[in-house]
Amino acid sequence: MRGYEYGIRYYIGVPDLFSIINASLGFLSIIMILEGGMRVACQLMLLAVIFDSVDGWIARRIKRRDEGFGRNVDSLSDIISFGLAPALFIYSTTTFRYINIGVSLLIMTCGILRLSRFNVVANVKKDAFIGLPIPVMAVVVSSLYLSGIFNEHIILIISTIISFMMISSIEYPKINAKNGAIVVILLILTILTGPKLKIFATALLLLVMAYILIPFIIKGLKRDIR
Known part of the structure; x- marks a missing residue:
């Protein structure tokens, strides 16, 4: 391999820039938590979720060949925004x-283990996620707080x-893509309205809880059919 191919410019692509923004938003969320700005911290976590979804969409659109580097950047960014920040x-x-x-x-x-396994099986299992995706943690924590339903007993149990x-x-x-666009719109509305209109945060919470329960609902329906 020639010397210039070790340069970061050889590896980095447009989707990685969105992953870096994701990580930056997670870092800023952590700063706000340390400063006591919990509402802003939640909004930053939700904004990070949007950028996390965009980087994958762009990577698929441009048909990126070198997936290894991008997948690692994405996972390292995710552990900051959806692992460390919610924790x-x-x-x-x-x-x-x-x-x-x-x-x-x-x-x-669990976040580290989840992302590490994802990097290993991503090329093998492409039609579904194995295990609950880590951004769900940030969405649940943030929507619980912004909706005003936040309770320390509930959040500890749900997070576990x-x-x-x-x-x-x-x-x-x-x-x-269609359902993803709906989720992104709801995320934006939740971020922009904050505590003024808690209905969007509540709707986001209900939506993510429904997603968490999907495998169990499907399993129950299959049993009823049999």
Whole structure:
């Protein structure tokens, strides 16, 4: 391999720029958590979800050949925005000492394992996600807070369940472009309205909870048919 091919310009592509923005938003969310700006921190996490969805869409549109580098950049960005940021948010907004530390650590650990497995099986399993996608953690935490339904007992329990579901073998459907556009619009409305119109945050929470339950609903319907 010639010397210039080791340069970062040889590897980086347009989708990676969106992944970096995703990571930057996650970092800024962490800063806001440390500063006590929880509402803004949630809005930044949701904005990171949008950029995370855009990078994959662009990569598919341009038919990127070198998927390895982009997949690693995406995963490293995701662990910041959807692993570390939600974990620190939960630690900072709950008062159950040691329990909140344990749940936060669980989120980080399961997030790392989830993304590592994804990088290994992505080329093998292309029609579905194995385990709950990690952005769901950020969406649930943020929508719970912005909707005003936030409760430290509830968030600790839900976060624990989601963490284990991320490393489970449960298959989750990939969201197509049409449904993805609807989700992005709802995310934008939730970000822009904040606490003024909690209906959008509530709708986002209901939507993501429905997505979490999809495999169980499908399984139940199949049993009824039999």
